[in-house]
Amino acid sequence: RIVTGSNNEKIIMSSCGDASYPETLIHEFVWNNSENYPNHIALECGINGKKYTFAQAKDATSYIGRSLRNMGLKTGDVIALVAPNFPDTILSCLGISSGGFIVTTINPMYTAEEMMIQLLRANAKAIITSTSIASTVFAAKRACLSHETPFIVIDDKIGSMPDGSIPFSDLITRGKSLPPVNLNRTCDDIVALPFSSGTTGLPKGVMLRHRNLVSNIMMVQTSIDVFQFPTSTFQDVIPAVLPFFHIYGMNALMLPRLSFGAKIITIPKFVPETFIDVLDKNKVTALFCVPPIILFLTASPLVKKQHFHHVHLILCGAAPLAETDVDRFYEKYNIDSQICEFRQGYGLTETSPVDFIGTGRKYSSIGQNIASCQVRLVDVMTKKDISTSGQTGELWVKGPHVMKGYLNDEDATKNTLTQDGWLKTGDIAYFDEDFDFYITDRLKELIKVKGFQVPPAELEALLRMHPDVEEAAVIGIPHERYGEVPKAFIVVKENKKPTEDDIKDFIKGKVSEYKQLRGGITFVDNIPKNPSGKILRAKMK
Numbered sequence: 001r002i003v004t005g006s007n008n009e010k011i012i013m014s015s016c017g018d019a020s021y022p023e024t025l026i027h028e029f030v031w032n033n034s035e036n037y038p039n040h041i042a043l044e045c046g047i048n049g050k051k052y053t054f055a056q057a058k059d060a061t062s063y064i065g066r067s068l069r070n071m072g073l074k075t076g077d078v079i080a081l082v083a084p085n086f087p088d089t090i091l092s093c094l095g096i097s098s099g100g101f102i103v104t105t106i107n108p109m110y111t112a113e114e115m116m117i118q119l120l121r122a123n124a125k126a127i128i129t130s131t132s133i134a135s136t137v138f139a140a141k142r143a144c145l146s147h148e149t150p151f152i153v154i155d156d157k158i159g160s161m162p163d164g165s166i167p168f169s170d171l172i173t174r175g176k177s178l179p180p181v182n183l184n185r186t187c188d189d190i191v192a193l194p195f196s197s198g199t200t201g202l203p204k205g206v207m208l209r210h211r212n213l214v215s216n217i218m219m220v221q222t223s224i225d226v227f228q229f230p231t232s233t234f235q236d237v238i239p240a241v242l243p244f245f246h247i248y249g250m251n252a253l254m255l256p257r258l259s260f261g262a263k264i265i266t267i268p269k270f271v272p273e274t275f276i277d278v279l280d281k282n283k284v285t286a287l288f289c290v291p292p293i294i295l296f297l298t299a300s301p302l303v304k305k306q307h308f309h310h311v312h313l314i315l316c317g318a319a320p321l322a323e324t325d326v327d328r329f330y331e332k333y334n335i336d337s338q339i340c341e342f343r344q345g346y347g348l349t350e351t352s353p354v355d356f357i358g359t360g361r362k363y364s365s366i367g368q369n370i371a372s373c374q375v376r377l378v379d380v381m382t383k384k385d386i387s388t389s390g391q392t393g394e395l396w397v398k399g400p401h402v403m404k405g406y407l408n409d410e411d412a413t414k415n416t417l418t419q420d421g422w423l424k425t426g427d428i429a430y431f432d433e434d435f436d437f438y439i440t441d442r443l444k445e446l447i448k449v450k451g452f453q454v455p456p457a458e459l460e461a462l463l464r465m466h467p468d469v470e471e472a473a474v475i476g477i478p479h480e481r482y483g484e485v486p487k488a489f490i491v492v493k494e495n496k497k498p499t500e501d502d503i504k505d506f507i508k509g510k511v512s513e514y515k516q517l518r519g520g521i522t523f524v525d526n527i528p529k530n531p532s533g534k535i536l537r538a539k540m541k
């Protein structure tokens, strides 16, 4: 399994070999098999029941692309998609691709200020959103984009459309009478621009090509056979509560599962009753989770054994999960773990996202590197490659799924991607005697709250804007339900005495709910830093 490279690097190859994948654009890939089941339901709203068959969804995608072209948008323009999970969110995403554009997905929970930063950094030329958040998105648009920027709104039955909006449904109806788009795109072109803070600093646009997304889907598909993933013999039914704006929801759930004929039931927001209602009304076959959902499934009195009757796979990732959490789930429901199997996955936005998937019964392991994903473990101190089980090092990965780089950020790209294509994940890991991997720590600054990214640099910059704050440093501390929460250390200016609540109030409203300083604030005399001024986060922890 371990091959020595030309620079004496120790490369841990995948036991699955290499994956083959077609040179196809992502929207073509997703609908490739759909002619075999045109009348099956592809998309259904878990709230209002709105449905699209595969044939309808495929056609709608194409019409949306045509309509966007007809608005004067040009090949390679970036379109911001800021919407909770709805069938129309999925159609928007694929429609943007079919029109030859790039989709930057923005967290619909963001404040207008947070949205503005991404709209500007991504240089968005149009926005697709939905009525329930349209006023916030419109405020962001008005503050930073030109008046003519197309503002397209999905009617999600809550809230209304700001003046001058284009109803999303018009894109489909009008697109029918427009000529097909003459696409001049290759698999090397960028199609998705999700944002990630990477190993350090503020969120950056992650440039993902069509090939990155398509290859990663096939890398997983090749590996699930080798790792004997439980699969359905019939059409999968998958509730989609993980947000599509995040790469896990986008290219581990939505796009791959649609490609293989699943029915996706969209859930716009995690509300226990809504989630249970979807489980009650559907024969759900697979659950895509983050650790807090696993905890919810175990703890909630609303969840019953019968909800798992058709479930053959429970997948979890985006943040660490303890073996005992999975044990507790199985103990509570007395479910056969070979019929309803639990597996972890591991990945990151920068790798489209999947690098590892679970191989079986070791619940705390992220499993093994998938087909075509090469891995190195690099000792943090000596920078030498590790080739022995049990030793920890930084995880590096390489393969056709690795991003092109960060948009307009050469420094960050250089610090993350080596010249020969290795991506430094910023995660610390080791492998056992079976080559099953375990994540033990995070070298990078990133804090993960419920699986969502919280870049400490963003909160630190905000805290420094408070008139009483001299210096600030933010780290993640463990939290029982959320995994981690941000905690701030603050040095105040001379003769100033702000309270913890003063500072928390200052942050409130400026950043989303999940980024709030739930870990509290400690006032200190100084922040430990290295000679070049970098905050010594490990020391603070």
Ligand code: 4UW
Pocket: 196, 247, 248, 252, 315, 316, 317, 318, 319, 320, 321, 344, 345, 346, 347, 348, 349, 350, 353, 354, 355, 356, 366, 425, 426, 427, 439, 442, 448, 451, 452, 453
């Ligand atoms: N255990 C511990 C894990 C794990 C983890 C991720 O926001 P991003 O950039 O991306 C994600 C992607 C999640 C994901 C991808 C594919 C997959 O199969 C799956 O599970 C089924 C989940 O969250 O954050 C990337 C960072 O999130 C941490 C890790 O620090 C990584 O660098 N992370 N998965 N299983 N930590």
